Every structure is written in C-alpha cells, then in structure tokens.
Amino acid sequence: MLRDLFRIFTTWKWKSLTTSLLVAFSGLILIVIAIISLNNYRLTVDAAEQNSQVYIQEIMRQVNTNIQSYIDNMENISLLALTNKDVTYYISSNSFISKSDSRPYEKRISDLFQNILYSRNDIASIMVFGYNGRTVSDRRITALNPNIDPKQQSWYIDAQKMNGKSIVSPPHIQNVIRGEYRWVISLSRELKSNDGITPEGIFVVDLNLSVIDEMCSQIYLGKKGYVFIVDGTGNIIYHPQQQLLYSSLATEEIPQVLSTSSGQSFTVDDTKGKRIYSVQDTGLGWKIVGVTYSDDLIANKSSIQHSILLYALLGIGISIVISLLLSLHLTKPIKRLQRDMKQVELGNFHIQTSLEEDNEINQLGQSFNVMVNEIKHLMDETVQNSEQKRKAELLLLHAQINPHFLYNTLDSIIWMAEQEKHEEVVDMTSALAKMFRASITRDQELVSIRVEIEHIRQYLFIQKMRYREQLDYVFDIPSHILHYKTVKILLQPFIENAIYHGIRSKTTPGIIYISAWQEDEQLIFEVRDNGLGMSAERLAEVTQGTVATNTQHGIGIGNVNERIQLYFGTTYGMTMTSVLGEGTIVTIRVPVIL
Structure with a gap:
C-alpha cells in the first residue's frame, strides 16, 4: 500500500502551478496547526525537563562533594609524606647514609604507609621515589619491576612539572612494583628539601578505580542514564562503558563537555536519542557529567502526540478547500x-x-x-564584445610574432656572428627560440604565470644582450603563484615601454623591477623602472588613451588594459604612476585562476 501511495505521489502532475499551490497552501495551514500543538507539547516537555535538570544538578553537586572530599583525603596523605622528617632525610641528596643504616628509615616509612593502608582499603599503594636513587613504599621490601622505568610514567613526569603541587592522573595500570598490575588513579607530587626549594623526589599514592566506580554507579539517573568523569584534557577518568570507549565502539561529547561551565547543561539529539548532559567542575581539573535521556524524564508523551495527530488531520481537510480556491485565483x-x-x-x-x-x-x-x-x-553587447575580443586577439598575435623586435634581434645576431662572438650568438638564438616557444603555447587564451614569466625572462635576456650595461632587471616572483593562469603577453608591453620610452634614452644605466604577489583572490603584478618618467600631463594622456604607446614595438598598454577587462571584467586592469626624472610604476590586477 505504501508503495502504491508513493507511486501516485511521484507521478502526480507537479508541473501544474495550480496543483503546486494547492499542496503548498495545504501544507502551510497544516504547519500552523502543527506548530500550535507542538508549542503546547513543548511547554509541557520543557517544564518536566527543567525540573529534572534541577534535581540532576543537585545530585551531581553531591557526587562532586564526595569526590572532592575523597581527593582531599589523598592530598592530606601526600602532605603527611611531605612533612615527615624520615621521608625528607631518606630521599635527601645531602644525606650520606649507608645501605645498612638506611634500613631503619625504610622500616619507619613503610610502617607509616602501612598504617595508612590498613585504615583505608581504597588505597592500592603508597610510594616515594627519591632523586638520589632510593625508593620506599608501603611494602617491607620494595621490589620494582625491572621492565618499567618510573621516571617514564606520566604521573612521575607531570608531578615534576607542577613545582610541588599535587596532580591527579587519568586511570592507568600501575605496574612499577614487580608482580602487581592494578587499575588505579594516581595522586603524585614532587617532594622538596627542608629549604622548600630543592626537589628531592616524587611521592605517589594510588587509589583503586573501583572506589570511583562505586560512587558513580550508585547514582540513579533513569533507566538509561549514567555518570562519567573526564579530566581537563578530555581523558576519560571513569565511564560505565569505559572499555567500549577505548575500543571506539562508543563515543561521548567530550569537546562540548570541556567547554561547558560548572553547573550548566547542554542537550544532544542524535541516533542514540535525546540526552541532557549536566556538568559539575570538581576544582581538581576533573568534570563530573551526568547523562539523562529525555525519554526517561517524560512519561506522558503518547497522549500529547495523539492530540497533535488529531489537529493535523483536521487541518488537512480545511487546507485543501482553502488552497484550491486560492490557487485557481492566483494562476489565472x-x-x-x-x-x-x-x-x-x-x-x-x-x-x-x-x-x-x-x-x-x-x-x-x-x-x-x-x-x-x-x-x-x-x-x-555580445556581438560588440566578440568583435572587440577578435581585434584584441589579432593584436596579441602581432605581439607574439613582432616583426620589429624580430628584425632587431636577428640584426644583433648577424652582427655578433660577423664579430665571431659565437657563444653570444648561441645564447641570443636560444633565448629567442625559448621566448617564442613560451609565447606561442598551444591555442589557449590563458597560460600559466610560469610560462608568462619565462617569456619575459627570455625577452629581457635578449634586450640585455643588445643594450649591455645600459639595461638591468630584477625578478621578485613567489613560487606559489606560478601555477595560476592569466592572459598571454600580459607584461611584455609594459616592459617594452619601460625600455623604449624610459631607459633607452637615459645617460645612465636603467633597471626594471618585475614583481608579483597575491592579495586574497587577486594577483598583483608590478613593473617598475628608474627611467625618464613622465610629467603629470603626459601620464594623464597615456592613461586616458589620448596618445599611442608602443605602437611600433608591439601592442599598446591601452590594448592590454582593454584585453584584461574583456576577459575578467572592469574590476581588473592596469594603473600607472610616474614621476618625471625618477621613473614609472605600472600595476596590473588580474583574478586568481587555477
């Protein structure tokens, strides 16, 4: 039956606007009715959830108080070791006692630790590791595991970083004592000498994890609710499904827990159901989290849902009649x-x-x-732009195979050959070939920046051989932009103008700087020279296109600017600044194209 309904729904004549409006209006009215019903339902649910959250927060505060009290007791044990003279002297680097003389100290310290253990069955072990190599614990004879180095344990390293303050570790297996492998939480701190400055060793007391388990498992938060504990770095201290977490078969909202303040809560609604996380900060770097399921808090959902369904069915009937009248009126x-x-x-x-x-x-x-x-x-406008682009492509073809430049270059090659400057003939001929190979690259409108820069390098190399000491040039092109694309023959017209109108007529050597950089989604090219420059009036004439530039040697700068804007839009193009007697700067902006 459901399949037949789906077939009717999918084959309905949705192309009809009348039908679409009918369905839309009916759905809208249905939504309004549903919202009203859902609002009443939501108010009831919210009230129940708020009352439950207040109750849960109170429970979590009590659990927090119990755990804080428990950790405080462990802290007091560490203070006992910190102030004990036998412990201080035994691990002191200044105490020169023989192995036989140290045994009374070991016995008194072990007796002290054993008395603590006898009164506290929740403590697994108490140990002191002196930096002088001496070790003592609650055992008469402390036999360390030869395969485990205490100095490499996290509780040892973390205690050294705390400068005498205590620190509580995540759950781990304590196996520094031979033959013992206990699942514990360790409180450790660095012990100081009598001067309170010199570090002498590490004290550690191990708490059986079962104590935390017992505290948290006694808390009832509904049929599916539970309590877990995390530290400040997100490590799980306790969780009723800890093994599933370690095997990645279960997950928790750890990042959100860490960002939630003490006494606050947040809600998660996913495939596991709607859950409320109530967070309490212990003040020890731990956070106690109570998780309750919304289904456990509200038991009368069924009757409310039936009311919503009744209103929805009534709304469907009303919406069909109203929507039909409206759709016929609107579609005419x-x-x-x-x-x-x-x-x-x-x-x-x-x-x-x-x-x-x-x-x-x-x-x-x-x-x-x-x-x-x-x-x-x-x-x-498209017809007009096509004609302009065709003209620009003809000018580009002229720039790629420039007769005047080719004539001057070949003339220089002939002169060098007559002067038997064979190496220079080879260099200039090779540069000319590379330049034309770079400029006549397949039948493409766009080329990579790498190809464009290679074209300019070869062009300037040829001009350098012609003008010798009169011309020099510097490139500053970052490598990360070389794979971007731009229009062909982008920079050559501006370099030609710099040579023929700025540097060639100088009495002193000229330099051309070619640089590029990226600003967001734009590429900026700059061609700067120290040539003759232009007056403000001449610059205005050139930039406004009232005078020709470089018409003998290639395409003019105005044509390049027009070609850039034809391809990329009026946002991009060329700007020029110049100071008479100092030089000219041309800035070209094009988009970043991969």
Whole structure:
C-alpha cells in the first residue's frame, strides 16, 4: 500500500502551478496547526525537563562533594609524606647514609604507609621515589619491576612539572612494583628539601578505580542514564562503558563537555536519542557529567502526540478547500504571462505583456518586459564584445610574432656572428627560440604565470644582450603563484615601454623591477623602472588613451588594459604612476585562476 501511495505521489502532475499551490497552501495551514500543538507539547516537555535538570544538578553537586572530599583525603596523605622528617632525610641528596643504616628509615616509612593502608582499603599503594636513587613504599621490601622505568610514567613526569603541587592522573595500570598490575588513579607530587626549594623526589599514592566506580554507579539517573568523569584534557577518568570507549565502539561529547561551565547543561539529539548532559567542575581539573535521556524524564508523551495527530488531520481537510480556491485565483494571470513567455521562447523579443492585476504578479509582468529588453541589449553587447575580443586577439598575435623586435634581434645576431662572438650568438638564438616557444603555447587564451614569466625572462635576456650595461632587471616572483593562469603577453608591453620610452634614452644605466604577489583572490603584478618618467600631463594622456604607446614595438598598454577587462571584467586592469626624472610604476590586477 505504501508503495502504491508513493507511486501516485511521484507521478502526480507537479508541473501544474495550480496543483503546486494547492499542496503548498495545504501544507502551510497544516504547519500552523502543527506548530500550535507542538508549542503546547513543548511547554509541557520543557517544564518536566527543567525540573529534572534541577534535581540532576543537585545530585551531581553531591557526587562532586564526595569526590572532592575523597581527593582531599589523598592530598592530606601526600602532605603527611611531605612533612615527615624520615621521608625528607631518606630521599635527601645531602644525606650520606649507608645501605645498612638506611634500613631503619625504610622500616619507619613503610610502617607509616602501612598504617595508612590498613585504615583505608581504597588505597592500592603508597610510594616515594627519591632523586638520589632510593625508593620506599608501603611494602617491607620494595621490589620494582625491572621492565618499567618510573621516571617514564606520566604521573612521575607531570608531578615534576607542577613545582610541588599535587596532580591527579587519568586511570592507568600501575605496574612499577614487580608482580602487581592494578587499575588505579594516581595522586603524585614532587617532594622538596627542608629549604622548600630543592626537589628531592616524587611521592605517589594510588587509589583503586573501583572506589570511583562505586560512587558513580550508585547514582540513579533513569533507566538509561549514567555518570562519567573526564579530566581537563578530555581523558576519560571513569565511564560505565569505559572499555567500549577505548575500543571506539562508543563515543561521548567530550569537546562540548570541556567547554561547558560548572553547573550548566547542554542537550544532544542524535541516533542514540535525546540526552541532557549536566556538568559539575570538581576544582581538581576533573568534570563530573551526568547523562539523562529525555525519554526517561517524560512519561506522558503518547497522549500529547495523539492530540497533535488529531489537529493535523483536521487541518488537512480545511487546507485543501482553502488552497484550491486560492490557487485557481492566483494562476489565472500567471497563465497569461506564460503565454507571452512562449512567444519570447520562439524568438519574438518585441512582445510586451500587460496584466490588469494590481499586485506582485503585475510586477512580475513588468519585470518580464524589462528582462526581454535586457536580453535584446545583451545580445547586441555580445556581438560588440566578440568583435572587440577578435581585434584584441589579432593584436596579441602581432605581439607574439613582432616583426620589429624580430628584425632587431636577428640584426644583433648577424652582427655578433660577423664579430665571431659565437657563444653570444648561441645564447641570443636560444633565448629567442625559448621566448617564442613560451609565447606561442598551444591555442589557449590563458597560460600559466610560469610560462608568462619565462617569456619575459627570455625577452629581457635578449634586450640585455643588445643594450649591455645600459639595461638591468630584477625578478621578485613567489613560487606559489606560478601555477595560476592569466592572459598571454600580459607584461611584455609594459616592459617594452619601460625600455623604449624610459631607459633607452637615459645617460645612465636603467633597471626594471618585475614583481608579483597575491592579495586574497587577486594577483598583483608590478613593473617598475628608474627611467625618464613622465610629467603629470603626459601620464594623464597615456592613461586616458589620448596618445599611442608602443605602437611600433608591439601592442599598446591601452590594448592590454582593454584585453584584461574583456576577459575578467572592469574590476581588473592596469594603473600607472610616474614621476618625471625618477621613473614609472605600472600595476596590473588580474583574478586568481587555477
């Protein structure tokens, strides 16, 4: 049956606007009814959840108090070791006692630790590791595990970092004593000498993890609720499903727990159900978290859900009648507009629709008329842009195979050959070949920055051989932009202008600086020279295109600027600044294209 309903739904004539409006309006009315019902339901649920959260927070505060008290007792034990004279002297680096003389100290310290253990069955072990190599514990004879180095244990290393303050470790297996492997939580601290400055060793007391387990497992937070504990770095101290967490078969919202303040809560709703996490900070770097399931807090959901369903069914009937009347009224002018659109689809761009309704549909008709006029304008503009791009491509072809530059280069090669400067002939010929290979790269409108820079390098190399000491150049191109793309022959016209109009007529050597960098989604190229420069009037004439530039040697800078804007839009292009007698700076902006 469900399959038949789905088939009817998917084969329904959704292309009909009347049908779409009918469904839309019916759905809208249904949503309004559903929202009202859901609001009442939500208020009831929220009230129950708030009362439950207050109760849970109170329970969590009590658990927090118990654990804090327990950790404080462990802290007091560490203070006992810290102030014990036998412990201080035994691990002191200044105490020169023989092995036989140290035994009374070991016995007194072991007796002290054993008395503590006898009164506290929750403590697994108490140990002191002196930096002088001496070790003592609650055992008469402390036999260390030869395969374990206490100095490499996290509780040992962390205690050294705390400068005498105590620190509580995550759960771990304590196996520094031979033959013992206990699942514990360790409180450790670094012991100081009598001067309170010199570190002498590490004290550690191990707490059986079962104590924390017993405290937390006694808390009832509903059928599925539970309590877990994490430290400040997100390590699980206690969890009733700890093994599942370690094997990644279960997860917890640890990052959100760490970011939640003490006494606050947050809600998670996923495939495991809606859960409320209540957080309490112990003040010891731990956070106690109570997890309760929403289903456990609210028992009367069924009756509320039945009421919602009843209102929804009633709303469907009402919405169908109202929606049918509205859809028929609204679609009548739209169908007239559709008829005029068909005329445009057939190529009639002179059509102008006229609607009598004084509403948004009439505005739609006016927008349609504007759109038709804009299409006509864009078609005319496309034809014009195509013609401009064709002219720009012809100028680019002229720049790629520039007769004047080729003539001068070949003339220089002939002169060097006559002078028997064979190596220079080879260098210039090779550079000319590389330059044309870089510029005539496949039938593509865009080339990589690497190809463009290689083209310029070869071009400047040839010009350098012609002008010798009169010309020098410097590149500053970061490698990470070389794989970007841009239009071909982008920089050569500006370098030609720098040579022929700025440097060639100088009495002193000239330098051209070619640099590039990236600003967000734009690439900036800069061609700077120390040539003759231009006056403000001359610069205005050049930038406004009222005078020709470089027409003899290649395409002008105005043509390059026009070509950039044809390809990328008017946001991009070229700007030029110049100071007479100091030089010229040309800045070109193009988009980043991969």
